[in-house]
Amino acid sequence: xxxxxxxxxxxxxxxxxxxxxxxxxxxxxxxxxxxxxxxxxxxxxxxxxxxxxxxxxxxxxxxxxxxxxxxxxxxxxxxxxxxxxxxxxxxxxxxxxxxxxxxxxxxxxxxxxxxxxxxxxxxxxxxxxxxxxxxxxxxxxxxxxxxxxxxxxxxxxxxxxxxxxxxxxxxxxxxxxxxxxxxxxxxxxxxxxxxxxxxxxxxxxxxxxxxxxxxxxxxxxxxxxxxxxxxxxxxxxxxxxxxxxxxx
Amino acid sequence: xxxxxxxxxxxxxxxxxxxxxxxxxxxxxxxxxxxxxxxxxxxxxxxxxxxxxxxxxxxxxxxxxxxxxxxxxxxxxxxxxxxxxxxxxxxxxxxxxxxxxxxxxxxxxxxxxxxxxxxxxxxxxxxxxxxxxxxxxxxxxxxxxxxxxxxxxxxxxxxxxxxxxxxxxxxxxxxxxxxxxxxxxxxxxxxxxxxxxxxxxxxxxxxxxxxxxxxxxxxxxxxxxxxxxxxxxxxxxxxxxxxxxxxxxxxxxxx
Ligand SMILES: Nc1ncnc2c1ncn2[C@@H]1O[C@H](COP(=O)(O)OP(=O)(O)OP(=O)(O)O)[C@@H](O)[C@H]1O
Ligand SMILES: [Mg+2]
Numbered sequence: 239x240x241x242x243x244x245x246x247x248x249x250x251x252x253x254x255x256x257x258x259x260x261x262x263x264x265x266x267x268x269x270x271x272x273x274x275x276x277x278x279x280x281x282x283x284x285x286x287x288x289x290x291x292x293x294x295x296x297x298x299x300x301x302x303x304x305x306x307x308x309x310x311x312x313x314x315x316x317x318x319x320x321x322x323x324x325x326x327x328x329x330x331x332x333x334x335x336x337x338x339x340x341x342x343x344x345x346x347x348x349x350x351x352x353x354x355x356x357x358x359x360x361x362x363x364x365x366x367x368x369x370x371x372x373x374x375x376x377x378x379x380x381x382x383x384x385x386x387x388x389x390x391x392x393x394x395x396x397x398x399x400x401x402x403x404x405x406x407x408x409x410x411x412x413x414x415x416x417x418x419x420x421x422x423x424x425x426x427x428x429x430x431x432x433x434x435x436x437x438x439x440x441x442x443x444x445x446x447x448x449x450x451x452x453x454x455x456x457x458x459x460x461x462x463x464x465x466x467x468x469x470x471x472x473x474x475x476x477x478x479x480x481x482x483x484x485x486x
Numbered sequence: 487x488x489x490x491x492x493x494x495x496x497x498x499x500x501x502x503x504x505x506x507x508x509x510x511x512x513x514x515x516x517x518x519x520x521x522x523x524x525x526x527x528x529x530x531x532x533x534x535x536x537x538x539x540x541x542x543x544x545x546x547x548x549x550x551x552x553x554x555x556x557x558x559x560x561x562x563x564x565x566x567x568x569x570x571x572x573x574x575x576x577x578x579x580x581x582x583x584x585x586x587x588x589x590x591x592x593x594x595x596x597x598x599x600x601x602x603x604x605x606x607x608x609x610x611x612x613x614x615x616x617x618x619x620x621x622x623x624x625x626x627x628x629x630x631x632x633x634x635x636x637x638x639x640x641x642x643x644x645x646x647x648x649x650x651x652x653x654x655x656x657x658x659x660x661x662x663x664x665x666x667x668x669x670x671x672x673x674x675x676x677x678x679x680x681x682x683x684x685x686x687x688x689x690x691x692x693x694x695x696x697x698x699x700x701x702x703x704x705x706x707x708x709x710x711x712x713x714x715x716x717x718x719x720x721x722x723x724x725x726x727x728x729x730x731x732x733x734x735x736x737x738x739x740x741x
Binding site: 353 | 575
């Protein structure tokens with residue numbers, strides 16, 4: 239994977255240089271965006287609901303034992319918006335959308351469709367990579383915004399109904415409001431934007447470098463998903479460090 | 487894109503070599519196709535015809551040697567923007583996610599060369615020419631092999647190429663359509679002096695349309711010349727390839 243990083247950065251550079259062509263590709267960007275929303279919005283909300291819920295479930299009783307349950311909103315709120323929503327949604331999207339990108343571009347590669355594009359003087363980066371990268375860079379942060387809101391709700395529901403925590407909705411959201419700044423949400427969205435670029439460019443690169451028939455397509459899909467997730471988790475640590483530093 | 491509509495461009499190949507994993511596929515090929523010629527490339531399966539075409543259009547880069555299109559290296563990205571070049575792939579290589587009509591009109595729509603209504607007209611005209619009327623809204627998966635091949639030809643013709651490569655244009659077609667396509671290759675060439683490089687196993691097509699024929703064998707040119715010259719070539723390999731037929735020849739009876 240690490241020997242590919244140079245090529246991946248090169249593809250990213252070529253895609254960024256193609257940005258002025260975005261307007262031409264707007265229809266494809268819209269199609270891809272629809273694909274992302276259609277495939278993942280419901281799943282993302284369900285996932286986020288349970289993530290917020292389980293976080294409250296795990297931390298709530300311990301806090302309550304020490305009489306600190308009034309902080310539950312702040313704790314769940316921060317963890318969801320800074321960390322869990324961006325990372326978990328990125329993993330979900332790597333699995334659903336990154337894999338589809340690698341498979342689609344990989345099969346176009348194997349069945350010579352990309353060669354055909356090149357003979358028509360159509361740049362595969364403009365035609366295939368650019369719209370996908372733009373769509374995912376818009377789609378994932380939007381999805382994460384939904385996930386943050388739903389995740390907070392999940393935490394609130396569990397905090398209210400769980401006997402060991404028993405914090406009212408009002409108490410939960412008061413604590414959340416006090417403990418959180420809008421910047422924390424921005425922080426999460428910023429992370430998710432970086433993750434989106436990683437998923438998009440890694441998956442497209444993997445698709446474009448597919449060789450060797452249907453089995454090669456399968457290999458590309460696996461590599462796209464695994465490499466995206468590994469990079470997301472590594473980058474998450476460093477991004478967190480950087481963003482914390484900027485905060486103070 | 488802005489070159490005059492009726493002007494073929496020539497092609498030169500100098501000492502072209504290519505191997506894959508140590509297996510030499512093209513061996514020191516040198517030849518020239520002047521502008522406006524129909525150049526037919528024949529040869530046994532696996533002799534390197536498709537690989538050669540991919541080099542000529544710049545999809546593969548040679549190990550050594552030069553390929554010049556209109557006097558400029560084909561690897562120069564400017565060549566494909568200055569000149570209109572098209573290729574019909576052996577497999578068709580249609581974009582499976584697009585309809586037939588979108589495939590055929592792709593070049594025009596992506597480069598915004600014509601307004602949508604005009605593109606639809608050109609697409610319908612080319613599809614009709616190839617006997618594919620009414621298929622514009624189908625997707626490639628719904629077509630037969632021969633239909634896909636014809637769509638691929640339509641897609642190449644839409645480019646109004648100055649140089650066109652056909653990789654076995656008639657291999658999956660019935661004789662009637664094969665003749666239509668042979669005529670169209672000739673027609674384009676005579677009308678607009680389109681330089682045409684045709685790979686085919688179809689001897690009737692080859693000798694019917696060719697200005698010159700080359701016979702490729704294991705990556706080398708075995709014979710090259712006008713159809714008459716090649717047919718008269720004394721090389722037994724050439725004769726065997728050109729004369730092979732199905733007729734039953736009984737073993738001479740033992741005395
Ligand atoms: N990408 C590749 N990697 C390795 N070997 C290849 C590659 N492409 C082609 N070859 C080899 O090159 C040789 C020539 O292949 P090519 O496809 O040019 O044959 P062809 O003359 O077009 O045959 P046909 O008439 O069957 O289409 C074959 O031995 C093939 O195995
Ligand atoms: Mg071939």
